[in-house]
Amino acid sequence: MLTPSTPGPPEPSTLGALEGVELRRVRLPLVAPWHTPIGSVSTRDALLVRTVFAGAEGWGECVAMGDPGYSAEYVEGAADVLRRHLLWRLGGPDPLPAAADVAARLAPVKGHPMAKAAIEAAVLDAECRAAGRSLAARLGATRSRVTAGVAVGVTGSVAALVEEVDRRVAEGYRRVKLKVRPGWDVEPVAAVRAAHPDLALQVDANGSYAAAPGRVLALDGFGLLLIEQPLADDDLVGHAELAVRVRTPLCLDESITSAAAARAALALGACRVINIKAGRVGGYLEAVRVHDVCRERGVAVWCGGMLETGVGRAANLALAALDAFSLPGDLSASDRFYAEDLTEPIRLNDDGTIDVPTGPGSGAEINPRRLAASTVSTEWHPLRSSP
Numbered sequence: 001m002l003t004p005s006t007p008g009p010p011e012p013s014t015l016g017a018l019e020g021v022e023l024r025r026v027r028l029p030l031v032a033p034w035h036t037p038i039g040s041v042s043t044r045d046a047l048l049v050r051t052v053f054a055g056a057e058g059w060g061e062c063v064a065m066g067d068p069g070y071s072a073e074y075v076e077g078a079a080d081v082l083r084r085h086l087l088w089r090l091g092g093p094d095p096l097p098a099a100a101d102v103a104a105r106l107a108p109v110k111g112h113p114m115a116k117a118a119i120e121a122a123v124l125d126a127e128c129r130a131a132g133r134s135l136a137a138r139l140g141a142t143r144s145r146v147t148a149g150v151a152v153g154v155t156g157s158v159a160a161l162v163e164e165v166d167r168r169v170a171e172g173y174r175r176v177k178l179k180v181r182p183g184w185d186v187e188p189v190a191a192v193r194a195a196h197p198d199l200a201l202q203v204d205a206n207g208s209y210a211a212a213p214g215r216v217l218a219l220d221g222f223g224l225l226l227i228e229q230p231l232a233d234d235d236l237v238g239h240a241e242l243a244v245r246v247r248t249p250l251c252l253d254e255s256i257t258s259a260a261a262a263r264a265a266l267a268l269g270a271c272r273v274i275n276i277k278a279g280r281v282g283g284y285l286e287a288v289r290v291h292d293v294c295r296e297r298g299v300a301v302w303c304g305g306m307l308e309t310g311v312g313r314a315a316n317l318a319l320a321a322l323d324a325f326s327l328p329g330d331l332s333a334s335d336r337f338y339a340e341d342l343t344e345p346i347r348l349n350d351d352g353t354i355d356v357p358t359g360p361g362s363g364a365e366i367n368p369r370r371l372a373a374s375t376v377s378t379e380w381h382p383l384r385s386s387p
């Protein structure tokens, strides 16, 4: 642990004072509709946060979805809490010293991790850009590329699902995740497994077995890497009871809302694997703390995804480059979801990996034309106290 330093002047930085924050709503059509146990999406309605400091600026993506089906947050609610309760806490007479202080500034507001994480990401990006340093280096990454993984939604038929998995494998993906729910599970998983006996395959239920935990046992015989979030978000004991009845490792997503929640889940035996999403835990710095909890305990982690544009996807690649991320994440190329991304597209290498960005900040290079074409609205929130 670091010992608290004696108060003194902040480290010199070219970041300068925080002038204000822009909230920008964007809409990107998906290449194909995305169907899951928690709803369908055909356009990604996303919220970007741009922090403007005197010496640098940075971008963060709020991963809240359009509807509160994955968690309580939703994009319009996130914009509202940012406007009313969060942004002003970064301004005022006492200027924000560093990204590491964002979470403490925002802590008086309960909940809203995705809204908070977006601000912290934008401050981290600005801070790293000012320092000419990559986010990956800032977070403590050890890898220069990560194994990609692709998530496949619920499709209209088993044949269509197998066809999509065939296509993903042909594109070069070496790990596939299928969405499952009671009634869309054994038959589709068996068909994909028969077509791809050696594929690294896993499933995500988004809590859809909460009313029928025993039905999860039927998924135990397919050599799956893991079964993600079969039961309700708050049902750690239920997951622990289920975990001893299945051989396949259980993985938690929605349940892991902080490093403390990760410790609780692991102490109870509720899971053997954790999906880390910075938005869900309130920021990339807390995500690193979840990673550290898992690394200390030898628990496998992987980086989740939330249909991010290139802005959030680049930052996720930086996180996934930390060493305890021993399983491939939901980290696919831009063209998995978007024909045209907001950034220079993130590409899949021939060996099924994706390069971790090395440029300053998240490394995302926003394409101004694409950004303008996708923008629905922008708001500017000035924060600099009058001199």
Ligand code: OSB
Residues within 6 Å of the ligand: 065, 070, 150, 151, 204, 206, 253, 304, 305, 306, 307, 308, 330, 331, 332
């Ligand atoms: O549960 O992991 C999830 C997308 C949106 C919300 C929740 C989830 C997902 C995914 C997609 O599974 C992962 C991706 O972005 O590739």
Ligand code: MG
Residues within 6 Å of the ligand: 204, 206, 228, 229, 253, 254, 275, 304
């Ligand atoms: Mg999930």
